[in-house]
Amino acid sequence: MKILLVCGDKRQLIIKNNLEKHGYTVRHICYTSDLNTDFSEYDSIIFPLPTTRDGVFVTNTLTDDKIKISDITCRITNQKIFCGNYSFEGYSFTDYGKDEATAILNAVPTAEGAIAIAIENTPFTLWKSRCLVVGYGKIGKALSARLSQLGADVTVSARRDTDLAFIDANGLRSVLTANIIESINSYDIIFNTVDAPVIPREVLKNCKKDSLLIELASRPYGIDLKAAEELGLNVIMAQGLPGKIAQNTAAEILSSTIIKFLNQDTTQKR
Numbered sequence: 333m334k335i336l337l338v339c340g341d342k343r344q345l346i347i348k349n350n351l352e353k354h355g356y357t358v359r360h361i362c363y364t365s366d367l368n369t370d371f372s373e374y375d376s377i378i379f380p381l382p383t384t385r386d387g388v389f390v391t392n393t394l395t396d397d398k399i400k401i402s403d404i405t406c407r408i409t410n411q412k413i414f415c416g417n418y419s420f421e422g423y424s425f426t427d428y429g430k431d432e433a434t435a436i437l438n439a440v441p442t443a444e445g446a447i448a449i450a451i452e453n454t455p456f457t458l459w460k461s462r463c464l465v466v467g468y469g470k471i472g473k474a475l476s477a478r479l480s481q482l483g484a485d486v487t488v489s490a491r492r493d494t495d496l497a498f499i500d501a502n503g504l505r506s507v508l509t510a511n512i513i514e515s516i517n518s519y520d521i522i523f524n525t526v527d528a529p530v531i532p533r534e535v536l537k538n539c540k541k542d543s544l545l546i547e548l549a550s551r552p553y554g555i556d557l558k559a560a561e562e563l564g565l566n567v568i569m570a571q572g573l574p575g576k577i578a579q580n581t582a583a584e585i586l587s588s589t590i591i592k593f594l595n596q597d598t599t600q601k602r
Contacts, residue, residue, distance in 0.1 A: 333356050333357070333375045333376065333594065334356070334357045334358075334359075334373060334374045334375050334376075335351060335356050335357065335358045335359075335374060335375065335376045335377075335378060335594075336358075336359055336360075336361065336369070336371065336374040336376070336377045336378070336411075337351075337358060337359070337360040337361070337378050338360075338361055338362075338377060338378065338379050338380065338390055338399070338404060339361070339362045339379070339380055339390040339391060339392035339394065339399055340362070340379075340380030340381075340390075340391060340392065340393075340394065341380065341391070341392075341393040341394060341575045341579070342393075342394070342575070342579045342583075343380070343381075343574075343575050343579050343582050343583040343586060344360060344362075344380055344394070344583075345360070345394075345583075346579065346580060346583035346584070346587070347378070347583050347586055347587050347590065348360050350583070350584070350587035350591070351587065351590070351591070354591055356594070359374075362392055362394045362395050362397065362399075363395055363397045364397045364398075364399060364403075367399070367403055367404075367407070371407040371408060371409065371411065372409055374411055375411060375412065376411055376412045376413070376414060376594065377404070377408065377411045377412070377413050377414070378414040378415075378590060379404075379413070379414065379415040379416060379418065380392075380416055381416025381417065381428070381429045381575075381586060382416050382417045382418065382429065382550075382572070383401070383415040383416050383417065383418035383429075384401060384418060387401075388400060388401065389401070390404065405420065405423065408423065412424060412425075412426070413425035413426070414426050414428055414590060414593060414594075415427055415428070415429070416428060416429035416586075417429035417430065417550075426593050428586070428589045428590055428593055431589050431592075431593075433589070434585060434586065434589045435470050436470050437585045438470075438574050438582065438585060439470040439471045439473070439474040439475075440474055440581075441573060441574040441577060441578035441581055441582055442471050442474070442475070442548065442573045442574055443471060443474035443475040443478050444478070444573075444577065444578065445570065445573030445574070445576065445577040445578070446471075446475055446523055446546055446548055446570060446573065447475070447478060447479065447482070448577060449546055449568055449570055450463075450521050450523075450544065450546060453544055453566075453568060454520070454521065454544055456520070457483075458479060458482045458483065458484045458521075459482060459483035459484065460483060460484070460485065461484050461485065461520045461521060462484075462485045462487075462518055462519045462520050462521075463479050463484045463485065463486050463487070463519060463520065463521045463522075463523065464486075464487050464488075464489065464512065464515075464516070464519040464521070464522045464523070465479070465486065465487070465488045465489070465523045465525065466488075466489045466509060466512065466522065466523065466524045466525060466526055466530055466531065466554060467488075467489065467490065467509070467524065467525035467526040467530075467549075467554070468488050468489075468490040468495040468498070468499060469525060469526075471525040471548060472488060472490075472525045475523060475525070475548075476488045476499075476502075476504055477502070480502075480503070480504060485505075486504050486505065487504065487505035487506070487507055487515070487519070488504050488505070488506055488507075489506070489507045489508065489509040489511075489512050489530075490506065490508070490509060491508065491509050491510070496508070509526070509530050512530075512531075512535060513534060513535045513538055516535055516536075516538045516539050517538045517539060517540055518540075519539075519540070519543060520540070520543055520544070521543065521544045521545075521546065522539070522543060522544070522545045522546070523546045523548060524545070524546070524547050524548060524549055524553070524554035524555050525548050525549055525554070526549055526554040527549035527550045527551065527552065527553065527554060528549075528552070528554060529552065529553075529554060529556065530554045531545075531554050531555045531556065532556045532559070533556050533559035533563075536555070536556060536559050536560050536563055536565060537563065539563075539565055541564065541565070542566075543565065543566070544566050544568070545560065545565060545566065545567040545568070546567075546568050546570050547567060547568065547569050547570060547571075548570050548571070548573070549571075550571060555567060
């Protein structure tokens, strides 16, 4: 099978190497001049995770070139498309970014990266600091557990009774996300993991002026960024941490997932 890897970051280079070790013939393109490639020679096209950050251009941190998604799709014939957190309407595609096992494993480098950011941007230890983790999904679970192991006083917010029960069962403080306004001024560090507006202006008004807010979610984000700026709060945007702080581990996770889907696709065609 011949595979075309498109743009991405350093993880794509490792993925290319791993695919070649498994017997695939792989070419990686990331320059606009590479668009002269004969796409019909390839069986599959693999986009990065995330495939795009703005809905227009393919994610590409390896070069200064900007390649539009449409520059690729107009060259696609009958290739199988693999993408990360994106939908190619009108095309047959597999979104490996939505693979459950991948998301769980990716939560680990995200949590470690968030903790590293917190340590680097505060004048105190995480030990005994008061931390709020908004959301108890995959990232929220991994992050809150690690913060607690470091001796932080951790509160986790959630919306569902079952999540609140799990939080309590794991020895952490719990609070309804809708009620965080009542205690928001008691936290030193606030980590948001929810990609929905859960920390609006009225909540931010009650934050301590010297608190650190770390936004881990994707658009539309959970923190009202405009309001936070106007209120003079310190917000750090921290998206895509696996590819920034743990490229090797993140690439190994994605490689395994992509190879799994490639094998499934090959099996289905037999």
